[in-house]
Amino acid sequence: MVQAVQDPTSVGVVAPRRIGIDAPLPLECGRLLAHHELMVETYGRLNAARSNAILICHALSGDHHAAGFHEGARKPGWWDNCIGPGKPIDTERFFVVSLNNLGGCRGSTGPSTINPDTGRPWGPDFPLLTVRDWVRSQALLADALGIARWAAVVGGSLGGMQVMQWTIDFPERIAHAIVIASAPRLSAQNIAFNEIARQAILSDPDFHGGRFYDHGVVPSRGLMLARMLGHITYLSDAAMRAKFGNELKIATPSFNFDVEFEVESYLRYQGQSFVDRFDANTYLLMTKALDYFDPARDFSNRLDHAFAKASARFLVVAFSSDWRFSPARSREIVKALVDAGREVSYALIESQLGHDDFLMPITAYHDLLRGYLHRVALECEA
């Protein structure tokens, strides 16, 4: 902890705050949330012109704790290598806002929080959400924080989808859009992986139709399987080979189904630790939001028409070893933006790990973000 405070490139000890949103939020499913709460962390200072705010949109399993350390914690936030004083998202220059999305399980209103109408956890009664719903909720958060326009909205993977939706739904409220390792919609293969993950959870006897809170259990086997499956898609074949080979943990095969290979041990560990920090209903909701995302759907499947209203400048970034949202998917985004006549740059980062590379401190990647955001900072100081 002491170490963290002394590190000049760390935002240090941070604490989240819960912000109540009293404006009613109409959802795409047709229902209305009269009130909701969002867990939020902020880093850096909002300038007098309120023009230097950056919104961070998290991916499937992310949350509001993007940078710094919670009191007493040894692990920093999920994007600590990128956010801090002198880091690519420089908290000396920007006011950085990170939230746990609506429907999350880290303190924001979601399936595991109490439904005021029943006094019990929402569970399966919590509405399914879309990326557009999240963006509307984030816009209400921006209102609450007094931010009329973001200097930039930044996100990787599912976070990148929120960034794109911002440019379409609130073009006047976003100056720069940084879309990292994302896709304009899911492929059938992507949806197939999500469906297996959901079935793993839904078929766990401890799921109880989503009301497992009332039974004092969690569908840990299902959630663990879902995470194990997800993890495979986050890593490249080469990265897994480099990390695990097909090494046996013991000298000779024991001809049973215990953990025998390094990769099995790794996946079980990842799955198990996920169960301890994540909610099964939130996982279902997040994967559905991914599946539903398709901004072109409202525009006769023309993504370029969807972007016609956008006025932000875009930076689109892809990673060479990412097969979950491959560079070709980012190129689809870029093509639509070019066809729509929008301002866009696209960079392909040479990488090894796979989809997870967007969270890694790869020098070329961080230099790129730093170089781009340097110009953004100059704009908002002007």
Added chain:
Amino acid sequence: MNKLRPDLALICDWIKPDSRILDLGCGKGELLAYLATNRGVRGYGLEIDSDEVQACIESGVNVIQADIDEGLRDFEAGSFDHVVMTQALQALQRPDEAIAEILRVGRTGIVTFPNFGHWQVRLALARGRMPITASLPSAWYDTPNIHFCTVADFEALCAQRGWRILDRRLLDRSLRGGWRHRLAPNLFTEVAMYLLQAPRLEGFTA
């Protein structure tokens, strides 16, 4: 801003104010930055090298990281007023296909290349050696250039494919023209610059 590279400055004469351009192999994006500031021109650079892409990003130039051969496919026909490709033709796998793509994507194409018919090149070849000159500085084994052509070759290809030469500039290494270039262009040109257009198609209106 630093002074624009002389060959790029010449290209600017062919580019209409407020037009939309695509610069293939845009390097650090000098041409795009200059045209954006001085001519209100908007567009993108295509560049494969990561350091150059980084430089473009740092100077606020729109850049798309892709190589020319595959990158052009992503653009719709006629989506740019000008597509520019400087000193890259000789390094492409299929220069002829690239030019056809340039003229599909752009209403006009601007192409520059080093002339392999220059007398110094011919002199070196007459001596039995591959040329090393100011505009062709690499040895044969480490040159990126794999498809050399002469001014005469290039114009023969244009004639064969029906590409229209709207304008050309045949220059020495200081980018000057002169009577010798007019008299014997293929012998005295070191840098050739062409303004091209696709053949007029029946029923096609630009």
